[in-house]
Amino acid sequence: MLKGHTSEVFVCAWNPSSKNILGTGSKDTVVNIWRLHEPSFNDPAPTSDPPLTFTHRVDADQGDLTSLDWSPDGKLLAAGSYDTYLRICDSSGQLYFAESMQKxxxxxxxxxxxxxxxxxxxxxxxxxxxxxxxxxxxxxxRHHERCCLDIEWLSNDIFVSCGVDSKIHVVRLDTDSPIETLSGHSDEVNQIKCNSRRTLLASCSDDGTVRIWEVGDVKLGRASNNEAVTLAGHSSTVNSITWCPWDQTSDYDLLATSSLDGTSRLWNSSTGECLRVFSDHAASIYTIAFSPDSRLFATAGADGYLRVYDVKSREVKWSWRATTERTAIFEIDWQQSENLSRIALGLETGLVGVVDVSQIPALRTQ
Incomplete structure (x- = not known):
């Protein structure tokens, strides 16, 4: 466990180019940048130097960190907050840029x-x-009638946004109006994510469904097929989706979803078939992630459990509980590099968890 926050840790993100750097953000208005030590045979538990701390001074009620994203080269970390500001710091925790244009x-x-x-x-x-x-x-x-909840890039100059108005807009940076609007959900669209080739877009909603949109043609300047594959089965809000890293041996892209109904599911995104329902959690699931090698996926949420599943056997392989009080796990991020495979966890207790997957016999490559 890494100690450095004084309240709930809502977001965490591994640096994409420096395997031992982890960014975390919390309700206490703090972004911490951790430099983890290389694991050793004598001390395999993940450890870190004291974090580099980037603090933005705002009213306590407006300080919650909502999102973190590293630049592709790992040199900058962008943080979104309840106080309306975008802040970008470098990997040493120094402020690079801060501005607010939103209300x-x-x-x-x-x-x-x-x-x-x-x-x-x-x-x-x-x-x-x-x-x-x-x-x-x-x-x-300003394309959404109400709150905009998520954004995703299709290319360097085309992005997608979704919101409370149930709409998904495809936008080119240099245009004033959307080049396309994807309609089909009947309630708030919570999250949108592209597959690794950026040819398919998944969206999940309060209406309990997930939709798969073909967006490859949009990047080429052609109209897309606005008819989506609908994934139906969850009994409550679908709040998190993630694509399995591309598997060249499969003829379809695998998608995982999680819901406030306490279940997660694996889907064939081409046909809409639900391949497996996982009902191991006792409360809402907040976050879900695949291992970068596509072998495993993990879920976590309000009951404080991290559960790791095998993608091929579709069986739970390992479980861990954060604590008996203030149990929630808000976010997980999975990193894999060379011989390292680690899961970062943002915990309600204010701690940051790091699970070294290679040290868990049940999760090792057979």
Whole structure:
């Protein structure tokens, strides 16, 4: 366990280029950047130097960190907050840029694939595109009638946004109006994610469904097929989705979903078939992640359990509980590099958990 926050840890993100650097953000307005030690035979438990701390001074009620995203080169970390600000710091915790153009909490931040731009999605319904090298606003987009909940990049100049109005807009950076609107959900769209090839977009909603949209043609300037594959089966809000890293041996992309109904599911995204329902949690599931090698996936949530499943056998392989009080696990992020495989956890207790998967016999490669 890593100690450095004084309240709930809501978000965590591994650096994409430096395997031992982890960013975490919490309700106490603090972003911590941890530099973990290389695991040793004598002391396999994950340890870290004292974190580099980046603190933004705001009213306590407005300080909650909502999102973290590293630039593709791992040099910058973007943080969204309830105080309406986008803040970007470098990997040493020094402020690079801070600005606010939105009139409500920032719910999502996302760097473009090239790292030139970062998007912020706000409760005021707008999306801002920020030019990172110039440290300035590039453009603000007001396409949603109400709160914008998530954003995703299709390419370096096309992004997608979703919101409370049930709409999904496809937007080119240099245009004022969406180039396409994807309609089908009947309630709030909570999250959107592209597969690794950025040809399919998954969306999940309060209406209890997930939809799969073909978006490959949009990147080429052609109209997409607006008819989605619908994944139905959850009995409550679907709040988290994640794609399995591309498996060249499969003829379809595998998608995992989790819900406030306490279940997670694996789906064939081409046919909409539910491959397995997992009902091991006793309360809502908040977060879900695949291992980068596609072998395992993990779920965590309100009951304080982290559960790890085998993708092929579709059976639970290992479980761990955070604590008996203030149990929730808000977010997990899975990192794999060379001989390292680690899961970071943001905990309600204010601690940051790091699970070294290679030290768990049940999870080792057979």
């Amino acid at each position: 409500g909490p920032v719910f999502a931040t996302k760097f473009s694939p090239s790292g030139q731009y970062v998007l912020t999605a706000s409760i005021d319904g707008s999306v801002c595109a920020w030019d990172v090298p110039k440290k300035t606003l590039y453009k603000q987009y």
